[in-house]
Amino acid sequence: MQLLIENKTDNKIAVKLFPKSEYLHNDLYDFSDFGSGYNGTEHNIESNRNESLYYSENTDQKPFSLAAKIFDSIHITPFNKDKKVMKFSIDTVIGYSENLFDSISSWNYEIKDYDEPDNFNQNPVESHDYSFIISIDKY
Secondary structure, eight states: OEEEEEEESSSOEEEEEEEOGGGEETTEEEOBSSSOOEEESEEEEOTTOEEEEEEOSOOSSOHHHHHHHHEEEEEEEESSSSOOOEEEESSOEESSSSOTTSTTOOEEEEEEEEEOOOSSOOOEEEEEEEEEEEEGGGO
């Protein structure tokens, strides 16, 4: 299972993640539950691109629940003239019409098949991707 932020605006967006303390390691955070390493807490996402927030082996969970388990809050700033910051936290949202931590939030679900070859074999991988879309008509 993979959580992603997808940028469907006309501009680049800056994403600042605030992971819970047990996932935080200096300015990096543990971005998977199966030991894949660490990732930075700040990302710029170009228009019509996405960025992975977290990987989990457990596909029997909801994306908003997993986001609430890993993050205290997420701030998103568009690179437009207003630069109005969208702030998402477990109990509130500012500057956007829905909260990615809420059970009624809209997450796009897609199963993607990847081929992860090693030296001698093809290794098909099935990924359950949940994308929270940032679009201009919702802020």
